[in-house]
Amino acid sequence: MRIRDDIMQSFLHEVKIESMSPDDPVVVHVTPEPWELVGTGNYAAVFGHPDYPDVVVKLYAPGRPGWEQEVEVYQKLGETRYFPVCYQTGPRYLVIKRMRGIPLFDCVRYGIPIPPEVIEDVEAALKEARAKGLFPHDVHGKNVLMYQGRGYLIDVSDYYKDIPDTKWRDLRRAYYRFYLPFLKDRGWKVPLWVLNGVRKGYRYYKKLKRLF
Numbered sequence: 001m002r003i004r005d006d007i008m009q010s011f012l013h014e015v016k017i018e019s020m021s022p023d024d025p026v027v028v029h030v031t032p033e034p035w036e037l038v039g040t041g042n043y044a045a046v047f048g049h050p051d052y053p054d055v056v057v058k059l060y061a062p063g064r065p066g067w068e069q070e071v072e073v074y075q076k077l078g079e080t081r082y083f084p085v086c087y088q089t090g091p092r093y094l095v096i097k098r099m100r101g102i103p104l105f106d107c108v109r110y111g112i113p114i115p116p117e118v119i120e121d122v123e124a125a126l127k128e129a130r131a132k133g134l135f136p137h138d139v140h141g142k143n144v145l146m147y148q149g150r151g152y153l154i155d156v157s158d159y160y161k162d163i164p165d166t167k168w169r170d171l172r173r174a175y176y177r178f179y180l181p182f183l184k185d186r187g188w189k190v191p192l193w194v195l196n197g198v199r200k201g202y203r204y205y206k207k208l209k210r211l212f
Helices: 005-014 067-077 104-110 116-131 167-182 192-211
Strands: 016-018 027-030 036-040 044-049 052-060 086-090 093-097 144-147 150-153
Touching: 005 044, 005 052, 005 086, 005 093, 067 086, 067 093, 104 144, 104 192, 116 144, 116 150, 116 167
Parallel strands: none
Antiparallel strands: 016 027, 036 044, 044 052, 052 093, 086 093, 144 150
16 A cells, blocks of 8 residues: 555655654654654654555654665565565655554553463564564564454564564563463553563663673
8 A cells, every 4th residue: 555655745845853862762843734643763753644544654764774674674574464564665764554453561551461372473473584584673562562362563673683682582481481370361450660660670681691
């Protein structure tokens, strides 16, 4: 599904985004009507248009790298059940399928049960990506979605980096060791401060492990 060229060019002319630091989310100064801001990352922002509810536009901030590599990643992925499909590209932007669902992070936060099928869907997705010559990277609870009891992945921008990453392995291990036997069917909501504490503690643990 392509966005009409005149609509796309008008958007690119009017939108204003800026990356102040590669370690912080980009700043969106202008979102043209009737577009909506869907989300921001450290290098890019994602926008939606009401006439195209099934796609989003990911626009990289001026001066930030990664657009060319992400285009190549989507070309390698092609048509797939587990990942977004890229329909259209241009300078600094990609038009990709809008994936529905709730992040696993929010499932834990709001007490929504995560069935094992979701975890195994992610395993199958990562296996598929590796078979296509990619290197799944930075897979965690905020970019894995659950929709109708099945798992899907978003944000494949780092899949070209051949760098060891154990986030998903550790998360899967925690799911089967702690979440499945103790939390899954209890409906307990885990406060945001607890989840953020676990996330920060995990990062600190990984840094210490690299040192020693």
